[in-house]
Amino acid sequence: MNSNLSHNMRLAAGLTVVLACPTVQAQEAASPFTWGADLRLRQVFIDNVGLNADSPSGDRTFQRYRTRAWASYAPNEDLTVSARLMWEGRHYQDPNADNWPAPGFEKWYSGGILFDQLTIEGKHIVGLPLSAKLGRQDIVLGNGWLVLDGSPIDGSRSIYFDAARATYSLESLATTLDLIYIDQSADTGRFPQALNGEVEDQTEQNETGAILYARNKSLLKDTDLDGYFIYKHNRPNVTPGPPVNLRVNNGAPFVSGTDSGDIYAAGLRADAKLSPQWAVRGEGVYEWGTRNQRDLSAFGLNSRLTFSFNDKLKNQLHGDFEFLSGDDPDSRGDQAFDPLWGRWPQWSELMIYQWPLESRVGEATNLMRLNAGWIAQIHPTTQLLVDYHALWADQMSTRTAAQMVNISGDGDFRGHLFTGWLKTKLNKHVSGHLVAEYLAPGDYYADNRQNDSFFVRAEVTLTW
Secondary structure, three states: OOHHHHHHHHHHHHHHHHHHOHHHHOOOOOOOEEEEEEEEEEEEEEEOOOOOOOOOOOOEEEEEEEEEEEEEEEEEOOEEEEEEEEEEEEEEEEOOHHHOOOOOOOOEEEEEEEEEEEEEEEOOHHHOOEEEEEEEEOOOOOOOOOEOOOOHHHOOOOOOEEEEEEEEEEHHHOEEEEEEEEEEOOEOOOOOOOOOOOOOEOOOEEEEEEEEEEEEOOOOOOEEEEEEEEEEEEEEOOOOOOOOOEEOOOOOOEEOOOOOEEEEEEEEEEEEEOOOOEEEEEEEEEEEEEEOOEEEEEEEEEEEEEEEOOOOOOOEEEEEEEEEOOOOOOOOOEOOOOOOEOOOOOOOOOHHHOHHHOOOOOOOOOEEEEEEEEEEEEEOOEEEEEEEEEEEOOOOOOOOHHHHHHEOOOOOEEEEEEEEEEEEEOOOOEEEEEEEEEEEEOOOEOHHHOOOEEEEEEEEEEEO
């Protein structure tokens, strides 16, 4: 184990132990200080990343160790200052460093130490039902379909945005209005910089944006209605190489292209309780603007119908339909849907690793997905989720170099995906899960990209 990893692990462990110490836990009920900490341990197995069994780096086995500590100070009910410090390191058992396709692979990754939250929040500003939060913060809008993860390259160790968010509440109309400004750096090199002195990539381009988001609960009975407008400006972050556009994070460098241009999106979302048993939600968005010197015109739809048995086991059945437009190879423009800040494993952990065959990590696009699933509370502490997804491509586009090599151009069926989750929460201090996924790829992929792929992960989280 290298000295940096050893030092960082000692620092993280010491921080967790201090926060868990009973003498520190004793707090006055009226204290303006609050704090917490957690430790997340993961073991991950992935088979055939890239759907090619002959790839020397296709099989991955690694451990992830993440610890976080947070605190906030609220001198009164209208002002809060908060911070959260995190560290995550990794150990890769597979693949061998000699088989990694890019230079700089670390079997023992010492991990970054950084603030993934650092905010000041004010409420009832100038006596109005107006609040504002400034600084590094987590932002999730709706189901997180388009806005959840501002740092997709770092693999869920963080999801932060550097942003300013103002929220105005119209209680008489059961409506809230959010205005959000985002200024996201491509790496960890600006304030608040990583404390270990290393600069790592968090996304492939520098991003600024604005979001106007409205939520209403009164227009339709038992229905949440959301409407929004999103603007995202991408400024390229080209690394000199070789290889060009090498991204460094999690000790496993990889090449990923950068985006440029201005994307506009307008969408509507509804989430309705139709009866004690039936619920439905749907979200649709149209995107336009420019991306990488091409005119963009794209569309996306995401929907779910749920039937609840309302029995002792809380059995639920659901069906999903999702459509993300693909790039028409016969058009000069670009029709490929852009997930904006939604590059995270929304319905599959395994597919996160397969999207780079045609786009980038977590960048779902050119997709038609049908899903059938079942959820049950099989024990007071444990929930079981089982899903089947049938996956197609909207277009058989082979415009980019990666697409020409990895996509067959002869079929549109992506494959059969089976996923299962076992989630448990023993108490407020101990939780965990076991997830397993299997993908049988279809004729959409090239002949050398049709090997079955697996994903298995076990997690334990300790929270104080």
